[in-house]
Amino acid sequence: IAGITQAPTSQILAAGRRMTLRCTQDMRHNAMYWYRQDLGLGLRLIHYSNTAGTTGKGEVPDGYSVSRANTDDFPLTLASAVPSQTSVYFCASSDSSLSSYNEQFFGPGTRLTVL
Amino acid sequence: GQNIDQPTEMTATEGAIVQINCTYQTSGFNGLFWYQQHAGEAPTFLSYNVLDGLEEKGRFSSFLSRSKGYSYLLLKELQMKDSASYLCGPLDSNYQLIWGAGTKLIIKP
Numbered sequence: 169i170a171g172i173t174q175a176p177t178s179q180i181l182a183a184g185r186r187m188t189l190r191c192t193q194d195m196r197h198n199a200m201y202w203y204r205q206d207l208g209l210g211l212r213l214i215h216y217s218n219t220a221g222t223t224g225k226g227e228v229p230d231g232y233s234v235s236r237a238n239t240d241d242f243p244l245t246l247a248s249a250v251p252s253q254t255s256v257y258f259c260a261s262s263d264s265s266l267s268s269y270n271e272q273f274f275g276p277g278t279r280l281t282v283l
Numbered sequence: 284g285q286n287i288d289q290p291t292e293m294t295a296t297e298g299a300i301v302q303i304n305c306t307y308q309t310s311g312f313n314g315l316f317w318y319q320q321h322a323g324e325a326p327t328f329l330s331y332n333v334l335d336g337l338e339e340k341g342r343f344s345s346f347l348s349r350s351k352g353y354s355y356l357l358l359k360e361l362q363m364k365d366s367a368s369y370l371c372g373p374l375d376s377n378y379q380l381i382w383g384a385g386t387k388l389i390i391k392p
Contacts, residue, residue, distance in 0.1 A: 203382075208291075210370065210384035211326070258325060266378050269314065269333075274325035 170194060172275035174259050180281045181249050189244045189278050191259030199262045200242040201272065202226075202234060204255040211258065217242055218266065249282045256280075285309045287383035289371050294389045295361055303356045303369050303386045311376020317345050317356045318370040320385065326370055329356070358388075366390045 172193045181187050193200065202214040213226030217236040231253060233245045242261075246253055257278045262270040288306045295301040307315070314333035318326040332338055332347035332354065344357040356369055368385040375381055 208384060210287075211382040213379070269331060270374070270378060270380075271316070271328050271331065272380065274327070276325055 172259055172261055172273055174257075174275040174278050176278060177276070178279040178281075180283065181246075183249055183251060183282055185249050187246045187249055187280070189246075189257055189259075189280070191242045191244070191275055192240050193242075193259075193261045193273075193275075194240065195261060195263075195273065196239060197261035197263050197273070198239070199264060199270065200236065201260045201262075202232070202242070202244045203258045203260065204228065204253075205258060205277075206255050214244065214257075249280075251282045254280060254282045285375060285381050287371055287373065287381060289369075289383045289386045291384070292387045292389065294391060295358075297361055297363060297390055297392050299361050300357065300359050301361060301388065303358075303371075303388065305354045305356075305371030305383060307352050307354070307371070307373045307381070307383075309373050309375040309381055312349060313374035313376065313378055315345075315347055315354050315374070316370075316372040316380065317354075318372065320368045320370060322367070329369075361390050363390050363392070 175190045198219045201216045203211040215234040217223045220239045259275040260272040262272045286308045317329040320326040330345040337346045342359045347354045370385045371383040372380045
């Protein structure tokens with residue numbers, strides 16, 4: 169693989185169910201990010217990780233959790249999905265989050281619908 | 284607080300020139316990114332400005348004025364494939380990318 173992959177591509181989920189969105193990158197980037205994108209609101213940061221073993225909260229972290237056990241993987245978990253979590257979720261990575269030039273590379277996105 | 288302002292939508296004609304403006308207010312500043320996003324796809328990098336002035340890259344140019352908190356993306360010789368959303372994103376003092384809601388550009392023949 170080259171770049172960032174996300175799985176699943178899309179998912180319909182019943183409210184209250186647990187769901188993990190997967191994200192894998194093969195660029196050996198230190199930093200990874202999870203965003204949600206809703207119509208008219210742009211990209212909003214959910215959680216981020218500056219390096220393997222560390223995570224941080226973004227603008228809209230409630231209802232989501234992440235882990236960063238290694239450099240390549242950064243899964244996002246919805247413990248108990250609610251309809252307001254219906255959105256398109258993008259995973260991104262960058263070489264470093266702590267430098268002025270940290271171009272972010274995006275995965276193809278996961279379209280999640282919570283009913 | 285942090286705030287990014289871009290027009291919601293713009294329309295232009297194929298072959299013409301269009302300028303997409305972005306004003307920002309952030310806690311500190313470490314440069315500004317422009318990304319392009321086609322409908323249903325992921326954002327892709329277009330440009331990065333950290334110093335004042337114009338950066339030219341083929342048909343696309345990006346301008347920055349740090350004192351005015353202002354940037355624009357200039358697209359020349361518009362093509363139908365340029366129909367997309369354009370996202371402005373300054374880096375704040377913590378190197379967090381603060382995204383604007385994006386400008387949807389519609390190109391008409």
